[in-house]
Amino acid sequence: xxxxxxxxxxxxxxxxxxxxxxxxxxxxxxxxxxxxxxxxxxxxxxxxxxxxxxxxxxxxxxxxxxxxxxxxxxxxxxxxxxxxxxxxxxxxxxxxxxxxxxxxxxxxxxxxxxxxxxxxxxxxxxxxxxxxxxxxxxxxxxxxxxxxxxxxxxxxxxxxxxxxxxxxxxxxxxxxxxxxxxxxxxxxxxxxxxxxxxxxxxxxxxxxxxxxxxxxxxxxxxxxxxxxxxxxxxxxxxxxxxxxxxxxxxxxxxxxxxxxxxxxxxxxxxxxxxxxxxxxxxxxxxxxxxxxxxxxxxxxxxxxxxxxxxxxxxxxxxxxxxxxxxxxxxxxxxxxxxxxxxxxxxxxxxxxxxxxxxxxxxxxxxxxxxxxxxxxxxxxxxxxxxxxxxxxxxxxxxxxxxxxx
Numbered sequence: 001x002x003x004x005x006x007x008x009x010x011x012x013x014x015x016x017x018x019x020x021x022x023x024x025x026x027x028x029x030x031x032x033x034x035x036x037x038x039x040x041x042x043x044x045x046x047x048x049x050x051x052x053x054x055x056x057x058x059x060x061x062x063x064x065x066x067x068x069x070x071x072x073x074x075x076x077x078x079x080x081x082x083x084x085x086x087x088x089x090x091x092x093x094x095x096x097x098x099x100x101x102x103x104x105x106x107x108x109x110x111x112x113x114x115x116x117x118x119x120x121x122x123x124x125x126x127x128x129x130x131x132x133x134x135x136x137x138x139x140x141x142x143x144x145x146x147x148x149x150x151x152x153x154x155x156x157x158x159x160x161x162x163x164x165x166x167x168x169x170x171x172x173x174x175x176x177x178x179x180x181x182x183x184x185x186x187x188x189x190x191x192x193x194x195x196x197x198x199x200x201x202x203x204x205x206x207x208x209x210x211x212x213x214x215x216x217x218x219x220x221x222x223x224x225x226x227x228x229x230x231x232x233x234x235x236x237x238x239x240x241x242x243x244x245x246x247x248x249x250x251x252x253x254x255x256x257x258x259x260x261x262x263x264x265x266x267x268x269x270x271x272x273x274x275x276x277x278x279x280x281x282x283x284x285x286x287x288x289x290x291x292x293x294x295x296x297x298x299x300x301x302x303x304x305x306x307x308x309x310x311x312x313x314x315x316x317x318x319x320x321x322x323x324x325x326x327x328x329x330x331x332x333x334x335x336x337x338x339x340x341x342x343x344x345x346x347x348x349x350x351x352x353x354x355x356x357x358x359x360x361x362x363x364x365x366x367x368x369x370x371x372x373x374x375x376x377x378x379x380x381x382x383x384x385x386x387x388x389x390x391x392x393x394x395x396x397x398x399x400x401x402x403x404x405x
Contacts, residue, residue, distance in 0.1 A: 003114050006176035007107055008134055010074065010169040014104040015138030016162070017097075018046060018346070019226035023146045023248055024155045026230075026241070031155070032090040036231075036361075040354020043227060045094045047347030049101030051340050057106045058336030059197065062329070065179030066110035074170040077103010081163035085156050103166070108135070109336050110177070116323065116331045117180040124323055128316040129263030136259050136313075139225065139252030147245030197333040204325050209392035211341055213385040214318060217280050219345035220287075220378045221312040223353050225251050228371070229305055235367035237298035247302040254309030261310065262317050272321035273394045276314050277386060283312035284382035291375035295368045315342065324395045 021028065021043050029039055053073070060069040080099025087093035108131075115127045149158040201207065229251055230244040239247065266275045286308045294301045319338060326334035353374060360370035 002176060002178065003111055003118075004131065004134070006173050007070070007111050008131070009165070010070075010104070010107045010173055011111065011131065011135035012138040012141070013162070013166055013169055014107050015135050016142045017100055017104065017138075018043075018222055019139055019252070020142035020146055022225070022227050022230045023143060023245055024150050024158075025227075026234075027150065027155050032087075032093060034090050035358065037354045037358040038090055040227065040350050040352075040357075042090065042094050042097060044347045044350040044354075045097040046101040046104075047343050047350060049098040050105045051101075051343035051347055053102055053105035054109070054336040054340035054343065055198065055333075057109055058333035061106070061109060061113045061332030061336070062197075066106070066113055067174070067177040067179050069106045070110050070177060071170070071174040073106050074103045074166075074173060077101075078163070078167050078170055081166040082160075085159040085163050107173075108132075109332070109339055112319065112323075112335050113332050114180060116335070124320050126263045126267075128320060129259055129266075132313075132316045133256055133259035133263075136252070136256035139255050140249060143249030143252045144242075144245040145249075147241060147248075151241065197330060198337060200330060201326070201334050201337050206325055206393050207322060207338075209388055210318070210322055210338075213276065213280060213389040214322070214338060214341040215345035216349070216381045216385045217276075217283070217312065217318070218315050218342045219347075219349040220382060221255075221283070221308065222346050223349045224305070224308065224378070225255065227350060227353065228357075228374070232294070232367075232371050233298060233301060236295050236371055237301055239298045243298060247298070247305060250302050251305040251309040254306040255313045258310040258313035259316065262314055266317050266320070271394055272317045272324075273389075273392065275317045276321060277390060279311050279314045279317075280382055280386050280389070283308055284379045284386065286311060287375045287379035287382065291372040291379065294371070294375070321392075 021039065025039060029035065032038075034042070057069060057073070077100050080096045080101075080103060083099065084093055084096035087096055111131050112124075112128060115124055115131075146158065149161075225248065229248045233239040233244045233247045262275060262279070265279075266272055269275050269278075286304060290301070290304045290308070294304055319335065322338045323331075323335065356374055356377070357370060360373060365373075
């Protein structure tokens with residue numbers, strides 16, 4: 001329980017910061033004089049630094065433990081949180097988002113590391129799903145409540161208030177986190193550096209079959225929620241700011257529900273692989289439905305976005321599947337390598353979707369056609385990744401001894 005008290009506020013804010021830009025996109029873009037491509041780049045700065053930091057974070061978790069790792073990184077992030085609220089230009093705001101990416105980079109991984117080191121792998125998916133479910137409150141805060149606060153006070157004072165919460169989260173993590181006992185030295189658990197650890201991880205062949213879905217599934221979901229829900233509801237369905245916020249809130253609420261539900265579904269289906277396989281296929285089908293019929297009405301579009309949120313938020317279960325293949329001495333670096341793929345994919349899709357929307361608009365295409373084409377692309381990427389993932393083994397032969405870590 002100490003792990004939750006120490007890190008849950010930080011993780012709530014981490015989820016908030018990867019999804020809040022969609023809701024304040026209109027006033028922020030006007031204030032900073034930027035377009036959709038620049039908005040995508042602004043958001044991706046968070047994901048780029050977050051992703052790159054996964055490698056040193058993984059080594060730090062294995063070598064010095066989560067307490068120092070989290071405290072140092074979040075200290076950097078606090079600077080970014082304050083700087084973003086007062087950024088005078090898009091360049092400064094982008095730099096602030098990059099600092100925030102560093103600040104949040106160890107938070108979820110530290111929690112997973114402590115879960116993995118404190119109990120058997122059979123309970124890992126449930127704890128991870130619970131932590132993600134509670135952390136998904138950040139999605140809720142970054143939807144209708146953020147829209148109302150930005151309307152009432154302006155986006156800058158609102159983000160200054162969020163920066164104050166970040167500083168509180170830093171204090172909680174630094175004061176409550178405890179490192180687990182060190183692992184005994186063995187011939188296999190040598191003191192590997194970043195590159196040696198990565199080589200050991202990429203030599204696990206099963207992970208190559210997990211890589212495409214890891215790179216695309218979460219990325220598409222977080223990009224949809226974080227960047228394009230509000231613009232879609234405005235430009236395609238003609239909804240006002242309040243309804244856009246409600247739509248984003250509905251999808252965020254669905255994602256939160258999905259995080260809790262997936263822990264039960266994984267047990268019912270008998271493991272992580274069938275859960276990830278069928279939920280991702282369903283998400284692809286829902287994107288097809290959105291491409292075909294999302295323009296028919298704002299309420300129907302919100303229903304589809306919400307269904308995508310609950311069906312697609314299988315992040316914890318996919319991480320639990322990957323966890324089965326990591327030996328004890330590589331848990332930190334193994335999980336952060338997977339998280340790198342999650343976040344690098346999110347960065348790539350954020351940037352790519354911004355370029356895609358800008359290119360479609362430059363050709364004079366209507367918003368309905370532009371977003372339909374984007375959703376067809378998302379569906380195709382998800383289906384391709386599912387076909388590859390279907391060939392992955394359900395578990396590693398050595399999973400049983402590794403689970404006693």
